[in-house]
Amino acid sequence: MIECRGVFKAFGGVVANNDISVDVPEGRITGLIGPNGSGKTTLFKSIVGHHRIVSGSIRFAGRDISKLRVQQTARLGVLRTFQKTRIYGRMNCIDNMLISVRHRKATVADMFRSYPAVVTERAEKLLEFTDLSSQRKLIAGDLSFGQQKLLEFAMALMNEPRVLLLDEPTAGINPTLINGLIDRLKRAASVFGVTLFIIEHNMPVIMNLADNVYCLASGRVLAHGTPQEIQNDERVIKAYLGGHYAVGENR
Template structure:
């Protein structure tokens, strides 16, 4: 199966600290892949390298067969590769609808694009996506008034406004009321199935990732520790030891 994202031998250091060391993984197009590992294992650093937040020291990152490790964040985003964050990045003093409209990839100057005329198609698309994530009734509320979980859903909808080919999701269920997690999982599955968006998901909730991902990579101490189907990963003694601190 064709890989939409291919990472080969990626190394990233910060001073004398090795955050990622020789990591290689592939994400098949149209699939949901999980990325797990204990705190400090290098997951978020890898995400940041993929989308261009900091350059890698060695290795290769290819998206749709194109080398992207030397590109800047906006250039990578325009190719259709976006990420969400563990701590949301929304505009708290704007309404949900304004947050959605400002996410439209209309101009390289996001603030200037705010003041252009918004087309009926864009408004309709924003409303449809807010319905999809369950925030339509709150569309005119300031985003800062939403709960943290609702803000994460808004950020998710904002990413979908860009019609990405692939989304990197960093802890999508963190901070969300447990009663709402099943609904979020269902939406992620629908985005993958109905919109055709490939997902790479960092998640600490093992129940969530084992039920969501078709294939899982596990990092520990900045290196790839294990990979395989969810059942194999959750029964892998190396993974168990890493989470229990035995390594």
């Protein structure tokens, strides 16, 4: 569904993405791991059109999207969530959901607009899906951090993404809540038919979630394979997993 070929992106002298080729198959969950600064978030930004890549190509459903901007890729159904959660902290949950429909273009006037029933129904349904129904009238800034992550995920689903790029969805979430989030992500993939591409530092999570995993190091693809292959790959262990995930533990 997403095909990156030879993607190259540099910031001044820093090469953040160097000849990256990645396939994200439709209906599957693909993981992206790698040390801090290895180029994961940059690749997400390259895909959604946050910045123009220097060379290479990015296709979505067979169509070249390399030169499209964020609003254009969003319209096609390619969306991402952010490493730092972005919600409207002073608005309640249901209003966050409503305003997030194409929310990059939302204006204050939107808050006073009446939304079509189909939109409010979808918002309620997604809040239920993420277990936030009873918080629907709560100010989003008062939710726990984990609930804010769930709200952000629900907000992204409002726009009916075909592909959702999630940048560290479980970061900072209490381990006891992580399983609930994993369950939601898996169900989103099956119930809503969303293809997921997920950056994670939490190895047991990505090993549990993903059908296949890419590992970046220094801006390049170091390895690609099933979770099993990746966690046993000597190069990955050396470059990354050693510090994060002792093989044999926590499987």
